[in-house]
Amino acid sequence: MSDLVGKHNGGTTIRVDRWLWFSRFFKSRSLAAKLVQGKKVRINSVLIAKPSVNIRSGDVLTFPQANAIRVVKVLDIGSRRGPAVEAQMLYEDLSPPEAPKTEEEKLQAAAPRRDKGAGRPTKVQRRAIDNLKNNFGDEI
Numbered sequence: 531m532s533d534l535v536g537k538h539n540g541g542t543t544i545r546v547d548r549w550l551w552f553s554r555f556f557k558s559r560s561l562a563a564k565l566v567q568g569k570k571v572r573i574n575s576v577l578i579a580k581p582s583v584n585i586r587s588g589d590v591l592t593f594p595q596a597n598a599i600r601v602v603k604v605l606d607i608g609s610r611r612g613p614a615v616e617a618q619m620l621y622e623d624l625s626p627p628e629a630p631k632t633e634e635e636k637l638q639a640a641a642p643r644r645d646k647g648a649g650r651p652t653k654v655q656r657r658a659i660d661n662l663k664n665n666f667g668d669e670i
Contacts, residue, residue, distance in 0.1 A: 542586065542587075542607055543584035543585060543586045543607070544584065544585060544586075544607040544608075545581060545582055545583070545584060545585075546562075546566055546571065546573065546578065546581060546583050546584070546585050546591070547559055547562040547563040547566055547581035547582075548562075549585055549604065549607060549608070549620070550562035550565075550566075550571075550591075550593075551611060552607075552608040552610070552611050552617065552620060553602075553608070553617045553618075553620045553621055554611070554614055554617040555593075555595060555600070562581070563581035565593060565594075566578060566579070566580065566581040566583075567579060567580070567581060570593055570594055571591065571592070571593045572591070572592040572593070573585055573589050573590070573591055574589055574590055575590075575592070585604055585607075586604070586607065587604050587605055587606055587607060588603070588604065589603070589604045590602070590603050590604075590624065591603075591604065598625065598628065599625065600623070600625050601623075601624040601625045602621040602622065602623055602624060602625070603621060603622040603624055604620070604621055605619070605620060605621055605622055606619065606620050607620070608620045
């Protein structure tokens with residue numbers, strides 16, 4: 531455990547991938563590490579590429595999650611991956627609030643709809659077409 535949590539310049543530090551997992555931003559530590567290795571995480575506005583980079587309380591992390599950009603301030607490094615309530619105590623969310631969706635955006639986000647008769651024929655329609663072809667031959 532000494533390689534995961536350590537003392538650096540008088541403050542306790544922790545690996546960034548481990549902290550992202552502790553704070554429940556990602557389901558697994560390997561997912562957090564992949565995001566860091568993909569150069570998608572910034573610590574105090576500095577792009578990082580290694581999950582072994584250490585962070586401490588007071589650092590600001592910026593990373594994508596789902597369809598939003600998350601900006602969080604590290605309040606505590608934590609000691610375990612506990613329940614969600616405990617994980618929320620590890621950070622302060624600085625992300626701007628999402629704008630409320632308009633009715634048009636809500637409709638676009640809903641499942642796609644297709645007009646009746648558009649697209650590929652159904653099984654019943656295919657059988658009807660086959661029957662027509664068999665009854666009338668080349669006339670169709």
